[in-house]
Amino acid sequence: MPVLQFWYEFASTYSYPAAMRINEKAISYGVEVSWQPFLLGPIFKGFGWNTSPFNLQPEKGRYMWRDLERICAKLDLPPMRKPNPFPQNSLKAARIALCLPDAEPRAMFSQGIFDAQFAWLLPIDDDRVLTDILMRQDFPAEDIMAKSAEAKTKQALKSQVDRAQQLGLFGAPSFVTSDSEMFWGNDRLEDALEWQARL
Amino acid sequence: MPVLQFWYEFASTYSYPAAMRINEKAISYGVEVSWQPFLLGPIFKGFGWNTSPFNLQPEKGRYMWRDLERICAKLDLPPMRKPNPFPQNSLKAARIALCLPDAEPRAMFSQGIFDAQFAWLLPIDDDRVLTDILMRQDFPAEDIMAKSAEAKTKQALKSQVDRAQQLGLFGAPSFVTSDSEMFWGNDRLEDALEWQARL
Incomplete structure (x- = not known):
């Protein structure tokens, strides 16, 4: 079955x-999705940026929040809110995600993080928040929290970022098809699925 | 009739x-389009950029050309080619466009410029190319070329850029509805038309 790589940053x-x-969209295209969390920070550093481009360019930042309000309304998602600080520190969440099997458990946890962050404004670098999300989804929270802090996990995330750079990724979300075609942005999800479905 | 402002940079x-x-899309939404050429150069200078962001970020630049190949194929446009140099100097073309009535004559000339630049790789700052495009569309080319170099026209383009900045535009294409809702990017054309059609 064709697998589309979904590269995202919390x-x-x-x-x-x-x-x-x-996930829902992918089913309608008959495509399987592999969830690939990574960090944009190290990639942005390569561009000489020390924060989100939406902070570096206030005009673009203001537009982005409005644009996402409209997008969330269209998708029937809860109103999108701006975390403080923005961007949140996503290091721990990304490590935890890598400790969970791809795709369903990792997808569930990842959606939980996004919901906590953008709908509930919870700090996603807070151990209690992270533990709560794991527990609510019946994961063995203590074990996973411990495993996420191991050297092996830290190395796994570093390898993810290396892979992202080798793929030429410069932003998130990005989608990479099994024939290495890359699509960037939430707007390109359907195009990426259509491409993958044809392979 | 509701009018959507289309802000573009050649x-x-x-x-x-x-x-x-x-134009074709707008008809299906029952929306009228006002063609608003402007220059991104002065706006990018405000961000500290001295060229296109696609040159400043080579990864994004490579992606953009591939993305537009896919978009043009989907739209049945001729294959998109990369002008040399990129970006082209669009000053003269923007001044000429402002000398033509909005919307149909200005739209025709503007489409001619885009076609010449990206399908035929013609230099759009060359007076012969500009004159040719005007003549092929039966405009009084000599008169318009002369008018486009007048101080009044230069001032009109400066005012366009001022207006763009006041609207908070930071990229092109952008669409501004009659209730001041702003949409950025070719991907948002349908959303902008839908929004305008509801007003």
């Missing part, structure tokens, strides 16, 4: 609607 | 598919 605003809708 | 790659399809 602090990325446009990754949120993509994460909430990708 | 050197902007994503302005090309938007310019080629907006």
Whole structure:
């Protein structure tokens, strides 16, 4: 079965609607999705940026929040809210996600993080918030929290970022098909699924 | 009748598919379009950029050309090609466009410029190319070329850029509805038309 890679960053605003809708959409295209969390921070550093481009360009930032209000309304998602600080520190959430099997458990946890962050304004670098999300989804929270702090997990996330850079990713969400075609942005989800479905 | 403002920059790659399809799309939404050429250069300077962001970020640049290949194929436009140099100097073309009445004559000339630049790789700052495009569309080319170099026209383009900045535009194409809702990008054309049609 054809597998589409879904590359997302927990602090990325446009990754949120993509994460909430990708699984349902993928079913309608007959495509399987592999959930690939990564960090944009190290990639942005390569561009000489020390924060989100939406902070570096206030005009674009203001537009982005309005654009996402409209997108969430269209998708019947709860109104999108701006976390403080923005962007949130997504390091721990990404490590935990990598400790969960791809795709369904990782997808469930990831949607929980996005919902907590953008609908509930909960700090996603807070151990209690992270533990809560794991527990509510019946994961062995203590074990996973411990495993997420191990050197092996830290290395696994570093490898993810290396892979992202090798793929030429520069933003999130991004979608990579099994023939290495890359699509960037929540707006390209349908195009990516259509491409993958044809392979 | 509701009028949607279409803000475009001749050197902007994503302005090309938007310019080629907006009039036909607008008819199906019952919306009238006002063609508003402007320059991104002065706006980018405000961000500290001295060229296109697609040159400043080579990864994004490579992606953009591939993305537009896919978009043009979907729209049955000729294959998109990369002008040399990129971006082209769009100053003269923007001044000429402002000398032509909005909307149909200005739209025709503007589509001619985009076609010449991205399908035929002609230099759009060359007086012969500009004159040819005007003549092929039966405009009084000599008169318009002369008018486009007048101080009044130069001032009109400066005012356009001022207006764009006041509207908070930071990229092209952008669409502004009659109730001041702003949409950015070729991807948002349908959303903008739908919004305008409801007013």
